[in-house]
Amino acid sequence: MSSTCNDNVAKTDGDPAPKPAGFGYRHVQYILMLAACTVSYGIRGVLSVAVLAMIADDNNEKSYKTYPEWKSKKNLMLSSFFWGYIVLQVGAGQLAKNYGPKLFLGSAIFITSISTILVPILGDAIGYGGIIFCRVLQGLSQGFLVPSVHNLLGQWAPLSERATFGSAVYAGQALGNMLSMPITGVMCSSKFGWPAAFYLYGAFGMVWCILWFLFGSNRPDEHRSISPEERRYIEASLPNEEGGNSKVPTPWKSIATSLPMISLVIAHMGQNWGFWTLLMEIPSFMTNIFGDNLPLNSLLSSIPYFMMFALTLLISPIADYIIDKKFVSLIVSRKIFNTIGLGLPGLTLIALCFVENKIATVVLLVIAVGLNSAQYSGFNINHIDLSPVHAGTMMAITNSMATIASIIAPLYMDLVENLGDYDEKDKSLWNIVFCTSAGVYIFAAAFFIIFASGDLQPWNSGVKPESAKLKVMRKLSVISVS
Structure with a gap:
């Protein structure tokens, strides 16, 4: 494109322009x-x-x-x-x-x-x-x-x-x-x-x-x-999304001591522990417990993630609709969907310990992994609610902490296996792994219910974003960085 054309297509500071067909x-x-x-x-x-x-x-x-x-x-x-x-x-x-x-x-x-x-x-x-x-x-x-x-x-x-x-x-x-x-x-x-x-x-x-x-x-x-x-x-x-805020100093102490921020760290760590335990271990679980047919077991292991893919596209607009129509407040919506995304998968993993049938196992895994997509409309977008100015830094912090959980989760299975002298073909080993993940999920969901907030925090440097911008940024409910 020529420089003349570039000059003629300058930004218009938020003025509407027709949508090209x-x-x-x-x-x-x-x-x-x-x-x-x-x-x-x-x-x-x-x-x-x-x-x-x-x-x-x-x-x-x-x-x-x-x-x-x-x-x-x-x-x-x-x-x-x-x-x-x-x-x-x-x-x-x-x-x-x-x-x-x-x-x-x-x-x-x-x-x-x-x-x-x-x-x-x-x-x-x-x-x-x-x-x-x-x-x-x-x-x-x-x-x-x-x-x-x-x-x-x-x-x-x-x-x-x-x-x-x-x-x-x-x-x-x-x-x-x-x-x-x-x-x-x-x-x-x-x-x-x-x-x-x-x-x-x-x-x-x-x-x-x-x-x-x-x-x-x-x-x-x-x-x-x-x-x-x-x-x-x-x-x-x-709009100018930096809004002149790129040079606002990061209030590290305020962020680190904020209970709503700590609730995000706990929720993100709980999410990563459960998510990566299942993603990395479901194929091993299916193969060791239900037989060595690797193509079939890998196909069955993928079905939960098909459900997650479908529900990811479905749940986000539902969450937006509930907020837009003011059926519940912003933070109540975040807590509802976070509980669906973390708490219910935790309960499902407990139920998984009591079934022996392959079909029932796959159904429970589909429920657990599929419902986990609701957390994208829970804690995963709450960073922007608390501080649009520092949301990127906050996401980097919570994701760093959550990655520690991702590192530990598979190694925890080795620890249990060695301490208990288990074999991966022993269902008791998997029951311990699933119950631990369930406990982590449920604790993270409960902590978020108690301490999360939907209010703009005072350490947002007093910069209040445009209402239209904040509304749409909140609608970007799928920003998983797991």
């Missing part, structure tokens, strides 16, 4: 962001299934190796992703904001893809330490995923579309988990074996990178092909 370049960005979340979370989940084939006792003289001696290292390998992920939680958002998210997002998925392809190679050359190295590298690179996508949504999504497309983009997290399990199960059972799953997902990521560097853009005014009408529509609908 049809499919636009902003929709291309949405699709690419959705694909980024889908591929990234798919890569995270590949090992949950592939590790079962990787540590199998007998590979029947096939062309790929298995490593039964790594069985005691399974949860260590699963946990190691988060060792890298925690490092960049605070800094990644600032880098994406200051230097543009396109390069960071593209580089992050490129590095993730290369490290995924290297998993079988380094595993064979070095041992399980090579797999841990690759997982840590994946975690480091994916630390840029959500900050970059969130920044891109802020630049590309008009306020009137942000709730809808923001929800759709971040639903890619559940979609990635839903697809990776059955795909990995099929690949592990093929003649190419478990290494093929990593090569395939690494290839998916590389294809995405090519498309991203060809068609992605930091913001509309940098895009070479966007029409003046579409650019005007996007930019005219976006």
Whole structure:
């Protein structure tokens, strides 16, 4: 686009502009962001299934190796992703904001893809330490995923579309988990074996990178092909969201000692403990308790995440409608949906300890994981309610603390297994793991009910955002950074 055209499409400080008809370049960005979340979370989940084939006792003289001696290292390998992920939680958002998210997002998925392809190679050359190295590298690179996508949504999504497309983009997290399990199960059972799953997902990521560097853009005014009408529509609908607040000092002490903020930390830690326990361990549970049919068990393991994907798109507008119609107050809505998202899955996991039937087990897992999507309209959006000015910093803090729970959760299973001299085929081990997760979920939900707030906090630096902006930001109820 010429500089003359650029000058003619300057921002209009929030004045309305007509919505261009049809499919636009902003929709291309949405699709690419959705694909980024889908591929990234798919890569995270590949090992949950592939590790079962990787540590199998007998590979029947096939062309790929298995490593039964790594069985005691399974949860260590699963946990190691988060060792890298925690490092960049605070800094990644600032880098994406200051230097543009396109390069960071593209580089992050490129590095993730290369490290995924290297998993079988380094595993064979070095041992399980090579797999841990690759997982840590994946975690480091994916630390840029959500900050970059969130920044891109802020630049590309008009306020009137942000709730809808923001929800759709971040639903890619559940979609990635839903697809990776059955795909990995099929690949592990093929003649190419478990290494093929990593090569395939690494290839998916590389294809995405090519498309991203060809068609992605930091913001509309940098895009070479966007029409003046579409650019005007996007930019005219976006107020100056920094609002002069970017230089407001962060009130670290006030944030750290705020009970509503502490309730967010507890809720986020509880969410990550339960979510990642289930995502990383469901395939192992299904295989060890119900038999060794890996393709079938991986397919059954994916069904709960299909429900999560569907309910993610459904619950957010319901929560918005309840608030908009003033059926309940903002904080009551947050507490209701947070309780549905954390408390009810906790109760369902307790019920899971009393069933032995495979179908009943899958049904309970579908309920637990599906209802967990309600937390996106609970604590996960409450940061913005408390302080729009510092919401990004608050999210980085809570996500850093929650990542600690993600690291510990799979290692806790090893601790229980070793202390109790259990085997993974022993249902008693799984009952302890599920009941612990249930307790963490229920405690987090109860703490949020008691101490959460929907009021703008005094340490928001006295800067009150525009009511329209706050309303729409609150509607972006799917900002999971798990």
